[in-house]
């Protein structure tokens with residue numbers, strides 16, 4: 354295994370991810386707990402992460418000195434390189450406004466075990482830099498093996514001790530060979546076998562969940578999405594019927610969705626499930642609300658009320674399980690410390706733990722969405738669940754600008770079903786991150802048969818994205834869109850016009866509210 358010592362970089366989890374992709378198990382430990390983790394894990398190698406501090410600042414973090422004396426390979430990334438250099442007797446100089454940020458090109462000057470089968474002398478390679486400080490004087494035994502314009506010691510190594518330092522970030526996608534470089538380190542240099550898989554992750558997490566929960570009771574809110582479903586199935590495998598799932602059906606689900614969730618959990622997995630039909634409660638509260646934030650806040654709060662009431666009925670649950678993913682974790686921790694603007698109040702069960710005084714079980718915290726999908730497959734969840742487009746907690750309510758009524762939900766459900774059916778038929782579902790219909794509070798005039806119509810406009814949206822933070826529109830061909838428009842207008846009473854949303858994110862958001 355590999356020990357990753359975290360100095361607080363935004364992308365430390367990406368290092369862990371690259372190590373997993375190389376088929377090797379790793380654990381992340383904050384620098385202050387790295388020595389204990391090292392003793393417990395007995396790893397084959399160590400990676401020192403980047404971080405926001407400056408080595409030149411008083412009191413800035415250091416790696417436990419013992420790590421350098423263990424005789425194991427070490428890879429220092431950015432701050433990790435600088436801290437290693439400093440702790441082994443080299444010299445780092447601070448900022449002075451000459452850092453490098455963004456794309457840079459390295460020239461490879463020497464051969465190294467780190468570059469085996471990947472980079473050769475004299476070649477240029479694109480990497481991603483983000484640093485203010487730089488190494489000025491190397492510790493004894495080190496030599497530069499690649500340089501960039503702003504960093505004469507862009508890659509340095511002590512091949513004898515198998516210590517490597519890179520000034521750039523190999524873990525981010527903007528360093529195209531970065532994943533292979535990390536794989537080289539963990540497999541060739543550290544000698545890890547590379548046979549670790551999602552099946553191993555499953556085993557490890559099951560043991561962890563058992564250790565955390567003991568004989569306690571756990572409740573888990575299901576949203577119908579892939580994250581909470583995967584978390585619930587994994588936890589059930591670990592602790593069986595100590596887990597109860599609660600599915601709050603707010604009546605704002607898509608066509609057939611509630612039945613699918615209930616069918617999967619009660620049928621395929623036989624997991625105890627409380628299905629709360631709260632449609633009336635939600636729709637009566639939404640009556641008269643038109644402001645997007647007011648709608649979101651009402652739904653979030655009501656969801657918590659209902660969930661809490663159900664949890665009380667079960668009685669004595671100490672733990673709340675959530676399908677929190679790594680991007681959820683990092684987005685909620687502000688990097689700069691400055692308050693960020695609330696664009697939308699995202700609804701999840703985030704308000705629950707505090708209010709209910711429960712401990713959290715979050716087995717997916719280290720994973721990215723595509724890894725959760727892999728784990729879902731590993732757990733045998735059907736493709737229709739695993740490959741599902743994301744669906745927002747407030748459901749159809751934020752796809753019906755203006756007032757939400759049962760009638761409008763029904764109209765939207767029909768249009769959305771047709772649109773997604775066409776997308777699946779055209780084989781495009783998996784190429785699209787998210788696709789949905791929106792029912793607008795605008796009526797337009799049309800003509801059908803010999804009569805005049807005066808009905809609502811439906812907008813259809815489809816985007817590509819990797820994380821939902823930015824998105825591009827999906828470029829359907831005109832024939833496809835006109836087929837969708839024709840079917841929706843012909844088959845859905847209440848809609849007489851269909852438009853396509855051509856806005857990327859930013860400046861648009863994916864949802865309309």
Ligand code: XMP
Nearest residue numbers: 698699700743744745746747821862863864
């Ligand atoms: P926006 O509209 O902010 O959406 O560009 C980005 C992604 O987040 C989803 N989304 C939500 N998911 N609760 C959720 O669980 C919410 O309140 C929520 N609002 C938006 C949206 O569907 C897209 O995938």
